[in-house]
Amino acid sequence: MGHTNHADIPVSGKMKGTHMRSATIMRLMAGCLGAAATCFSSAGNATEAAAGRYIPGITAGPGMGIVPPTSGVGYWAISNAYYHGKASGEIPFGNDTVALGLKADMWITALAGVYVPELHLPGNWTYAVQGAVPIAWSQAEASLGPIEADDHLAGLGDIAVAPLVFGWHNDAMNTFVSTSLTVTAPTGLWDKGRLVFLGLNYWTFTPAVGFTRLFPEQGLDFSAKFGVDINTRNEDTDYYSGAMAHLDLALTKNITKNFSVGAIAGFLYQFQDDDSTFADAHDGFKGRSIAIGPLVSYKAEFGKTEVNLTLRWAHELEVKNRMKGDAVVFDISGKF
Template sequence: MHLRAAIKSISAGAAIAAVLAGPARADEGGISFWLPGQMGSLAAVPGEAGWSMPVLYVHTSAKGGRDAAFTRGGRVALGLKARADLVLAVPTYTFEKPVWGAQAAVGMGIGGAHMKTNIQATVTGPGGGQVSGSEHDSLNGAADLYPTASLKWNRGVHNFMAYTMGGIPVGAYTAGRLANVGVNHWSLDAGGGYTYFDKKNEFSAVLGFTHNWRNKDTDYKNGTSMHLDWAASHFVSQQVFVGAVGYFYHQLTGDSGSGAKLGEFKSQVTAIGPQLGYFFDWGGRKMYLNLKAYKEFDAKNRAEGWNAWATLLVPLGK
């Protein structure tokens, strides 16, 4: 399969194939709407018109130190450890007719997760009482809904993208639980990206900003955050590329509301890791598989850990 045809088979859905929150990130309960690392190689490259089905699996593990405090289940908890296995499908339609000179696409992220959370101590309860000891919680449940839209422009080796993504709070959530799949509040994320691609080498970077609405059950409002995802790769053949990925997440404004018992709780984290991409034919369809992993460091007010991703893009045709 020629490289040009293989790249063409990646619809706009590949750039918005992952929109599920992780188990121990920033903001309320250590959870943010945006999962850093979801944008990657070839993010701004236009693809084929028609339907596609990106499918994503993410395994993530994070923990805070025994003295690191997080608001969790309406309590201030110490010794947080969290793991999750996430599966998401993003049915996506890419329009054939240009919009403002760009290729337009829309999609909807749907899926579910298994979450597992442990804490070593709870220092305050919802009523102000003090509790000590360890506690465990796990949950299998549906995720929130994630509508997405993007515009992509191509100018030779330069590619540009604008995107927006929303969070509709319909996922599994119960106030007071340590483990929840949904975040129980509306969110809106928007940004832009760039990809340099000369058929042999590639570099992509996507910058975005997230606004969160209040969680009415806990009276907690996450602050506005900024995130930068990047990826670099080199094609070792017409079908295979290898490279590196990374992200930087930084909370710009503090958390608020009566549920924000730790104050503003601004957080940040950085990560880097390897990646592998593979284009192949299966049943007459041009498929794309991407594997990548991130190791986090330089975390502040945020559980730190690692995560691994597998993304499969299946073009469905017009």
């Protein structure tokens, strides 16, 4: 695709040069933070089926379709997320145990990065790799029959790597499309006898497609990302969590050269049944969830160093067979 400078990506009709380059960093980190979110969901899982790797809305934001268009550069991000959720009714813990109600709190800090190697593809295409490593804390309370139980745990979560990330942009640099494959490995702490885990004890493969359309004169960014989580079986519990489709949407507006606001939404639809004795008796135990919320972003300057700060809140609605709650995420990102 050639050597496109970040300054060529429009942010608004009044933004040029250095600011245009720095304001774009937040958009370019969207895929990186998406990998971090994959880790976040696994770190917070306290059941086989009432939660999964995706939590609606926690990575929705500007630039979900942008892959950095310049080769030989890298970006970093630190994603800090807190989630509080509840689930009522029967909740499966593998094939052996059923909880009646669950309440959980989760916190994770994920270190994420994106690198664009010196690989020049034809046309307006770019190749990148990305990954995220989470450190997590999780606490949960549940009723196990007549027994009230609680547990907490801190440590490494499930690591996510996206070895295949491709991006395309038009010549006007206002329309972007990305495709990616993220692989999440079961590296997190997990024990069949515990109420809380920091991993899911199975692999997940997530193909995804992103889209971003910039409206420079209005200072607007509309972005969307669609993905599918395809899981392997948890061999220790003989529980298979069915495949889930998810869609994130975001519309953001630049208020000043350093400050923007927006609205986000996330949708989850599990289209494949879970496979277990419990799931078979509960019509596949397929999950549904919708989340909406606000987003604010600010670009801070420290001499020649520019750091982007993003805060979002995702409130879950219309939840079925999953935990229902609220997520607050604070991202810090920049360029190497």
